[in-house]
Amino acid sequence: MHLLRAYILAVGYDYVMLLEKNSHLDATTTLLGNAERGTAMLSSLKTRPEGTYRFFGSLNNSDLIVLLLYNPGATVTLLASPLVREQEIPQITALLNEAIQHPHGCRVTLAQTVIQTNDCLLTQAFIQTGFSKLAVLHFLEQTKHAKQIKMPSGLSFTPLTREDDELLGTILEETYVNSLDCPNIHGLRAVQDIIDGHRGADTTSTQLWSIAELENKKIGVVLLNSFPKMKQIELAYVGLSPTARGNNLGNACMQHIANQISELPFSRVTLAVDSENIPAKKLYKKWNFKKIKQRLTLIKKLL
Numbered sequence: 001m002h003l004l005r006a007y008i009l010a011v012g013y014d015y016v017m018l019l020e021k022n023s024h025l026d027a028t029t030t031l032l033g034n035a036e037r038g039t040a041m042l043s044s045l046k047t048r049p050e051g052t053y054r055f056f057g058s059l060n061n062s063d064l065i066v067l068l069l070y071n072p073g074a075t076v077t078l079l080a081s082p083l084v085r086e087q088e089i090p091q092i093t094a095l096l097n098e099a100i101q102h103p104h105g106c107r108v109t110l111a112q113t114v115i116q117t118n119d120c121l122l123t124q125a126f127i128q129t130g131f132s133k134l135a136v137l138h139f140l141e142q143t144k145h146a147k148q149i150k151m152p153s154g155l156s157f158t159p160l161t162r163e164d165d166e167l168l169g170t171i172l173e174e175t176y177v178n179s180l181d182c183p184n185i186h187g188l189r190a191v192q193d194i195i196d197g198h199r200g201a202d203t204t205s206t207q208l209w210s211i212a213e214l215e216n217k218k219i220g221v222v223l224l225n226s227f228p229k230m231k232q233i234e235l236a237y238v239g240l241s242p243t244a245r246g247n248n249l250g251n252a253c254m255q256h257i258a259n260q261i262s263e264l265p266f267s268r269v270t271l272a273v274d275s276e277n278i279p280a281k282k283l284y285k286k287w288n289f290k291k292i293k294q295r296l297t298l299i300k301k302l303l
Contacts, residue, residue, distance in 0.1 A: 015059035016098045027055040030065045031081050054102065056095045064088060066095040068102070073189070073197025074109045076100075083121040089128065096129040100302070109303040110189060114295045123296065131298040135182045136275040140289040143268050149255050152214070152248065157222065157256050160209040165195055171211060171221050175239030180277040188301055198223050198236045208233075208260060212240070212253060219244035222253055224260060233261050235271035250279075254287045 019027055028045070029038030045053050052070040067079040078099060080092055100111055115122050117136055127133075160168055169191035176186045189197075208224035220240040226233055238253050261269065273280050275294065 016095050017057045017059055018098075018102070019055040019057050023057070024055055027057065027065045027067070030063060031067060031079060033082070051105070054099070056099050056102075058091050058095060061088065061091055064092050064095060066092070066099050068099040070104070070106065070108070071197060072200050073193040073195075074107050075189075075193070075197060076104070076108050076111050078111060078113045078126075080113070080115075080122055080125070082119065083125065086121060089121060089125045092122070092125045093128050096125065100129070100300070107303070109193065109301070111300040111302055112297060113299075114297045117294055117296045119296075123298070126298050129300070131300045132184075134184055134297045134299045137272045137295050137297055138275050138281065138291050139270065139272050139293045139295065140284055141268055141270050141292050142284075142287065142289045144288050145258050145262070148258075149251055151252055151255060154215045155249070155252055156213050157210040158213060159207070160211060164211075165192065167211070167218075168195060168209075168221065171218050171241070172237075172239070174241040175221060177242050179239065181239075181274045181280060182297075185299065188299075198225070200225065210256070210260075212244075212249070212256075214244065214249070219249065220253060222256060224257065226264070226266070228265075231265065231267045233264070233266045233269045235269060250283045251286070254283065258287075 024045075025038060025042055027038075028041040029035050032038050032041060048069075054068045056066045056068070058064040063081060064083075065081045069077040069079070071077060078096060080096065083089065083092060111131070112134075113126055113131065114137070115126070123133075172194065173191055179186065208226060210222050211218055212220035212222065218241075221237060223235075223237040224233055225236050235257065238250075238257070240249055240253070257269070269289075271284070271289065273284065275281075
């Protein structure tokens with residue numbers, strides 16, 4: 001890979017570079033190991049707002065790249081090229097540190113990454129950068145709907161708007177109590193940041209968000225995001241307060257989801273679940289979700 005003009009920064013005995021735009025195609029190709037996929041990735045990145053992604057490279061090893069992505073909700077995602085030798089760990093660690101410490105120009109409270117579960121070298125590099133393991137995530141996909149179930153008496157779902165963020169935050173925090181889904185992240189982020197992260201850059205996504213109520217008592221949340229270009233629905237979050245668990249209400253939430261998307265032109269529903277969240281995995285299996293891949297996610301608290 002030819003690293004054309006770059007800003008060079010001394011870091012210990014290594015040099016890391018903030019790559020300029022004319023190096024970005026080489027960078028994405030190195031990250032993904034394939035020119036076609038690299039071109040597609042860069043095209044996707046160019047649709048993001050200006051300044052919401054940055055590439056860092058190593059002067060000593062052009063095969064090492066780190067991509068920093070700014071996300072709604074005061075988080076950043078770091079993607080790093082695969083390592084082939086243990087000797088590359090200090091170099092990629094220098095890149096990761098520079099990416100995290102680089103002036104962001106906005107509030108950032110948490111850094112995260114998602115990598116292959118068997119990538120021991122990259123896992124070690126992130127841990128040496130101060131990241132800790134959050135969870136092994138199972139990514140699931142549903143392409144056919146399950147049978148209809150009878151909804152419990154007194155259960156209703158109320159659509160949410162942006163004006164309901166305070167109410168949503170209160171109920172979200174209730175659903176996190178004793179939750180088995182990535183419990184180590186609870187309390188690390190402000191609830192409004194979590195809402196902004198779920199909402200993402202799509203200002204219309206909340207049209208598929210709803211509050212679950214049983215006998216006029218608010219008991220849970222269902223958050224769906226739509227991706228029309230991919231004909232895909234993401235189940236971003238479904239959660240119940242502790243007193244509502246174990247009463248078949250999880251099935252009722254899934255039926256509500258099926259009802260919401262039945263009239264929409266989407267061919268599949270996707271989600272990510274903590275591999276250790278056995279009750280949730282059993283529920284999703286009942287509703288015809290199948291695992292398509294798994295990844296390790298690591299996080300680092302910044303503020």
